[in-house]
Amino acid sequence: MSEPTKRLTTEQKEEPFLKLVFELGPLLIFFFANLRGEWLMRTFPVLAPIGSPLLVATALFMAATVISLIASRIVMGNIPIMPLVSGVVVMVFGALSIWLQDETFIKMKPTIVNGLFAAVLLGGLLFGRSLLGYVFHSAFKLDDEGWRKLTLRWGLFFVFLAILNEVVWRNFSADTWVNFKVWATMPITIAFTLAQMPLIMRHSTEPLGEEKKDEG
Template sequence: MAHEPSTGKTISPALKAVLEFGPIVAFFVTYMKIKDDSFLIHGVEYSGFVLATAAFIPLIVISTLLLWRLTGRLAPMQIATLVLVVVFGGLSVWLNDPKFFKMKPTIIYLLFSGLLFYGLWRDKPWLKLVMEGSLPMRHAGWVILTRRLALLFLGLAIANEVIWRTMSEEAWVNFKTFGLTGLMFVFFMAQGGLIKTYGIDKDATGDGE
């Protein structure tokens, strides 16, 4: 099976990591510095969390635009994340209510879980469209990986709801900064057996189906 050549540009992994994870690290550092403070702005009192959120929004907009400018493309999840950060983060700042920003991971994980399950229902593992160029696998492998990732997204959405509703604000910030990223990393590291079983040799001829 022939694949369309990628139109994206290549940037260094270090720069890519800075652009992708820099804003959330900055949010974490800012929050930890001002979490116990309150700020009076134009007669309205804002918590450190809300001000950290206000600083996070332009940072992720700038980093996403830079990533798009440098690579020529954005993944669907990056676009959805940007939109939801602006919408829900903006609501938290505008209404001075942290809960909207805390709900953002729930919404995005439910969205992607639903899309992946819908694709599986149509026998179209849409994860394949995003990752096939860098991870050639047989169709059955993509079905399994897509199902697992859809279940992971669903589990993360539930976990986010439980944590922000029942635990401290600082616990949620730690979960968002380290927990979500760490769980995604562990998930993909754990798929080595699946990739070994269903992977296709790039040098092999044919489509490997």
């Protein structure tokens, strides 16, 4: 195997890990800032005027999100569309929460983001377009039926996440909602993603053994 091929393979393995780091980083900052919000306000008085611990965590979450997007652009050369959309909504709803001193806006952010993704994916299907294929075409090569099924499943999954977020933030405490957002949403998403592998393998236009055959 040539050096360029080795290097490409290494980069391909590292990219999903880097994406996970860039997405998890701001969430972990959000969680720990909410957990130690009062201590942060005592230690850094400049944060006190922001408001409650959750609003302080929101401000730090916004800053961490911007840093994460910039780092993604520098390190990977691009900003994935989903984190970009999510980041924009974080900025808008986070700013509204802090400005109006109302935690409702930041709690509704996941509902808005997931609802938006669901509307785009399911709406695209109504017009005969499997939009998920435009996002992940470089990662998977599927036939048209595969992209339609995968787009439908992800669209419905985003609806599920939006409803689940509404149920949690409206019926439980702010701390419970933060724990759910950080420690439950990501595992649920990972589990759902792994559950799609049989479908991806069935509809893949590039058999798994083909890559190894080409290398030989």
